[in-house]
Amino acid sequence: MKIEKKETNGVLVVGLSGRLDxxxxxxxxxxxxxxxxxxxxxxxxxSGLLYLDSSGLGALLSCLRKTVAKGGDMKLxxxxxxxxxxxxxxxxxxxxxxxxxxxxxxxxxxxxxxxxEFLTN
Amino acid sequence: MKAxxxxxxxxxxxxxPLASDGHxxxxxxxxxxxxxYLVDFMVLSRCESITINMEEYIPEIEDYFGNGERWGIxxxxxxxxxxxxIDSIIDENDIYSSCLSFPLIIFDGxxxxxYDKSDFNTDWTQNLDTGLLTxxxxxxxxxxxxxxxxxxxxxxxxxxxxxxxxxENLDDYFRLNMEILExxxxxxxxxxxxxxxxxxxGKNVRKGKNVDIRPPVILGDNVSLQDNVCVGPHAVVGSxxxxxxxxxxxxxVVLANTYVGKGLQLNKKIADGxxxxxxxxxxxxxxxxxxxxxxxxxxxxxxLNQMICNFAGxxxxxxxxxxxxxxxxxxxRIF
Numbered sequence: 001m002k003i004e005k006k007e008t009n010g011v012l013v014v015g016l017s018g019r020l021d022x023x024x025x026x027x028x029x030x031x032x033x034x035x036x037x038x039x040x041x042x043x044x045x046x047s048g049l050l051y052l053d054s055s056g057l058g059a060l061l062s063c064l065r066k067t068v069a070k071g072g073d074m075k076l077x078x079x080x081x082x083x084x085x086x087x088x089x090x091x092x093x094x095x096x097x098x099x100x101x102x103x104x105x106x107x108x109x110x111x112x113x114x115x116x117e118f119l120t121n
Numbered sequence: 122m123k124a125x126x127x128x129x130x131x132x133x134x135x136x137x138p139l140a141s142d143g144h145x146x147x148x149x150x151x152x153x154x155x156x157x158y159l160v161d162f163m164v165l166s167r168c169e170s171i172t173i174n175m176e177e178y179i180p181e182i183e184d185y186f187g188n189g190e191r192w193g194i195x196x197x198x199x200x201x202x203x204x205x206x207i208d209s210i211i212d213e214n215d216i217y218s219s220c221l222s223f224p225l226i227i228f229d230g231x232x233x234x235x236y237d238k239s240d241f242n243t244d245w246t247q248n249l250d251t252g253l254l255t256x257x258x259x260x261x262x263x264x265x266x267x268x269x270x271x272x273x274x275x276x277x278x279x280x281x282x283x284x285x286x287x288x289e290n291l292d293d294y295f296r297l298n299m300e301i302l303e304x305x306x307x308x309x310x311x312x313x314x315x316x317x318x319x320x321x322x323g324k325n326v327r328k329g330k331n332v333d334i335r336p337p338v339i340l341g342d343n344v345s346l347q348d349n350v351c352v353g354p355h356a357v358v359g360s361x362x363x364x365x366x367x368x369x370x371x372x373x374v375v376l377a378n379t380y381v382g383k384g385l386q387l388n389k390k391i392a393d394g395x396x397x398x399x400x401x402x403x404x405x406x407x408x409x410x411x412x413x414x415x416x417x418x419x420x421x422x423x424x425l426n427q428m429i430c431n432f433a434g435x436x437x438x439x440x441x442x443x444x445x446x447x448x449x450x451x452x453x454r455i456f
Contacts, residue, residue: 021410053410054382082406085399089385089413 012039017048020056029059040072043105047078077105122168124226128175132231135290141394144181151301152341165241170195230260236283237308257285302337382413
């Protein structure tokens, strides 16, 4: 699995590609927890995410908990139907904020907050 | 009366995703084989024999229906050429079996025949004077009263004690399951017994604590409903299915030998092992996570429950043998 990060308007955009299952989730969790320590406003760009299983879902929930504890939020963007179905079946669809694209997810962050963060950066 | 059922490969393509453990022709509608509804229909219509004509020999069909003794009807099997037209099928059946009796009913294609078992008190074929053709998008049903009408089938008559429903995609399949659940449960002989109104239970259904079953629901044999499961309304659960704790299942079909993991919610889905079909988004996904969905192992002829009992029985036998052997050895040492 490939993980790429960039920061736009004070929001951390993490691009995921490949599969979030099997051994990957623990590596993903560790890495993302480190990112969240620095910036708790996260958008996960899942447009390249091919597959998600229950362990991957556990890692996503753990990261969401971490962002909320840090006063931020984690939003999912561009989920493929397979990953979306896993969220729906496990009833976690309502727990996450899900958007069709990164742009939509970005717009949903408080503009004032992102503006201030952008200026301070 | 004789019936010819003509199964063509092209008509079966849609049901391939539902055939993880069998042939697409052996698709279940409300826990009963589609072909069995046709056989029942023919039995109710006082038919004496059925020939199932297949473009490719399907052993599963013969394994299940055998010679038709169970239904009190004679069933034979025949392979036909791909794309063979109905006239040549009739000719071949006539030449090789030389027993085309009339009236003759021909099912050409794959479709569902809606009927009500209580409407067959009189022989509806008796008063037919011309050949009839009733059609739907996925096939034709021809009724030929006498040999003279064989090449003269033109009229389409309404008011027959049955109607056809097309079966050419998963939407049709899902809709048909829901229709039977909702309004036609009493029309057919469905496997299981009626627990209360609109709830049909198979044999050996195990229910945990706080299980909520909301009609209409059909449960197959050896279904295990774990604690706090909510099934229905509008749910069809196949045989040997395990629904783990806190599952919510509504407007869905779970096919036989499927395990559904803890806490999942299925709405407008068809689950066949680890393959899930979303009927709303028209999307199929294979979930390779055994904690969510998996295929339960079934040895043909044995349910999971029977297998566990057999295993436990063998284990008990081995323990007793071991104990007896040790006891005899000790006795031998003493004497």
